[in-house]
Amino acid sequence: MIPRRIIPVFLFSHGRLVKGTQFRDHIDVGDPISQAMIYDAQGADELIILDIDATSESRHIPLEIIESMINQCRLPIAAGGGIRSVQDATRCFEAGADKIVINTHAVLNPSLVQELADEFGSQSVVVSIDVKKNKEGVYDIYTHSGRQKNATGLKAFIEQIVNFGAGEILVTSIDNEGTLNGYDNTLYQSLRTDIPVSFIASGGAGCYDDIVNLFNKSDCDACTLGKMLFLRDYDIVRIKSYLTGRKIYVRDA
């Protein structure tokens, strides 16, 4: 098969990169463009940038940030935040995004996935789902950057968006996000059979072995990294070299 992808995920808030814990307590972690150039140079396989305020502020991610990243980087860039229509997505693609990421508006209006896949092709449409485990041990979907619980069942939603043409599915564990305690491998294992398309795991990476465990246990196609890169002493080159040593197939950086 093809190499597992290592994807830095950028949470974008009013011009800056931020990082929090379990979707709260965000702190400034730098300038998005300079960080993007660094990870591009280190051989990151892709970047995802998500405007975490866009949906709540009823707008989409600013096009200027997409344009600047495209001009400075030579790797695929997926952009998301507040995209609610084909028109919004068109603007993001015209600004240079290679893929768009939809989250809240896919949950509120699943047929948006179909409209986007018809217009731009499945390969350009990433559906991002934020989930949190409830007291019964069931995963609930949350929208609006983790602030609103939604009644839609996770597996039913995944089936629906796959049928509508989602090309990739990104699942973030709110409980694990920013904790540096490792991915929720049980979650990704349990969803893998429901996801016949590219599957990206997100939330919790804190050390090399967290990534090794994820790929050994869950057969995800890609993982995202956040705090581990921004606030700890790791870089993509060393991460890939460690993974290669543990027989995880990644692209030579």
Next chain:
Amino acid sequence: MMTKIGIINYSMGNIGSIKSALGFYDYDVSVITHPKEIDSLDILILSGVGNFATASERLKKFKFWDKLDEEVTCNEKPVFGICLGMQIFADKGLENGEHAGFGWIRGTVIKMEGEAIRIPHIGWNKITHHEDPLFKGILNNFFYFMHSYHFVPEEKNVEIAWTNYGGIKFVSAVRKKNIMGVQFHPEKSQGDGLRILRNFVEMVS
């Protein structure tokens, strides 16, 4: 005089990154929105994401179709196709019914299919290639792919690179005189991708 490169803008996805990648080498690159502008160009770039039928429809709607066909076939102007921009070189595409392409290279664009593979094919994958100047100086042969369909040329001598995705071996680059194209995205493939774009420009300048 500096080679003039034009990227055809027919509203099929992002061309900013191609302009930016070619700009890395300080080439004279412009985005072409009107067929009249094609006369002054030395090199044409045809990119695109989305579906085959929409691509051919929009090339016609923006009056690029006949002009491109004439420049590429009669005047042998160099053209470089990326992803869907390469697939449209074929006679026909089978995405949502049968639709005609330019027919510059005989063959058909078909859906990738296989038991154990995830479609779309998204991510970095290796190419194996012929000794061809297009691949001069390439270091590790990894390129970024994002597609569900691929080109099956009838003219086998146009194939210059191949890629294996879970047992499906498909053509990932073609070359026929002034016509060249790749299935992957060189503009998104870091150092080796930039080198392919530069090789192409140097080959035809």
